Amino acid sequence: MSIEIEIVTGDPAWPRVKPLYDLVWPPETLAQLSWANVEFAHADLRVIVEADEQPVCHVGLYRRTGIWRERPIRIGGIGGVLTHPDFRRQGLASIAIDAALHTLRDERSNDFALLFCDPDMAGFYTSRNWKPYLGEVFAEQKGERIRFDAMQPLVYYLKRAPHEGELDLCGLPW
Template identity: 35%
Template sequence: MEEPRTTMSIDLMADLAEHERNAVAELRDAVYPPAEEADWSGADVEWSPARWRVGIWSGDGELATHVGLLLRAGTLDGKDVTIAGVGGVKTHPRHRRFGHAQRALRAAGEFLRARGDVDFGLLVCEPPLLGYYSGLGWREFTGRLLVTQYGEPTVFTASPHVMTLPVLGPAPADGVIDLGGPPW
């Protein structure tokens, strides 16, 4: 089911107009109210900002869904890879159950495949979302995820689940992924 009269775009975050940046902030606050954010397990994590975003706008001009994207040179079992980070997936409560996140995530995958330089995608999620992302082609990664936090290398433990998406090659299910920087 799709909400009528929506538009979708893939934009560089740096190119967003002020009203678009404000819309992202308003959506964040609607999905993650600031009063509840302090209790979130990832509140103290250093996160990498998105470089691109897939945005879906409702017919009345409200940002309904946002999916953040970035690229990172990292390693998989010591071999150089290019990893696409997918994060900041959120849909405004008024626009849920219309398939917006699914549509945006599929568009993100198409965008990454069209680039021709991305080995696989990676996201972190909470347990209730495993089935959702699995249904979109993501697979659970059960290996170790290494990240950098405030300048120090560490094993990522802030989110219980890491998922990968095949882009140019298969999506790894195990091994050691080093993001060479903060997670997203």
């Protein structure tokens, strides 16, 4: 089996990864999740891991200027972390997340990385050096600014990593 990893532009690559999303989160599974009805941003970039030319693992990357404690802050977002069920526990998601973090760090402009997950997934990330964000997060939904608490926010140090205070994503969440 040959494994390849690539980082590609978000929207054009969506048709390549949509079948993987549909497999991991079919409608009946999605309906039970706390974020089933959340409107998400589209990924700017995607890390795609392919096995024998089929996408088996994905991580989306998002770049956003948000506002933290009333000042602009550059956020590198990570979302849409998923691995094909037949390819789990082989380190693929860890590799893809590392590639995403390297990309965000290499861009040099991002202050910290931020992701949102179900509370029962937090352990996966905290064991990989992500820290809970304890402050309030605001985001756009249906054209309005709302408190975004449907998922657990976690941060990763790039240049710095705020852990508390009011954070406005200034747009859709991811």
